[in-house]
Amino acid sequence: MNPWITADGWLRVTYDGPELAVIEIELPGTGWLPAYLGYGDRGERVAQVRWDGPVPGVVNLRVNGVITGSYP
Numbered sequence: 001m002n003p004w005i006t007a008d009g010w011l012r013v014t015y016d017g018p019e020l021a022v023i024e025i026e027l028p029g030t031g032w033l034p035a036y037l038g039y040g041d042r043g044e045r046v047a048q049v050r051w052d053g054p055v056p057g058v059v060n061l062r063v064n065g066v067i068t069g070s071y072p
Contacts, residue, residue: 011025013071019037024063
């Protein structure tokens with residue numbers, strides 16, 4: 001599933017990896033940001049960061065130093 005922005009300012013991507021991991025999201029111009037785990041509106045597990053703006057063109061997800069997802 002592609003990244004999306006919530007009404008309260010979270011950029012989210014679905015996440016099905018381990019709970020105890022270093023999870024980071026990379027956005028254009030930000031470098032790697034620590035991501036927080038949460039649940040989406042439909043109960044799906046998500047990794048999320050605060051983001052003020054539209055959905056960026058590229059979003060990368062990294063878990064324990066390994067890129068596990070890239071969303072154009």
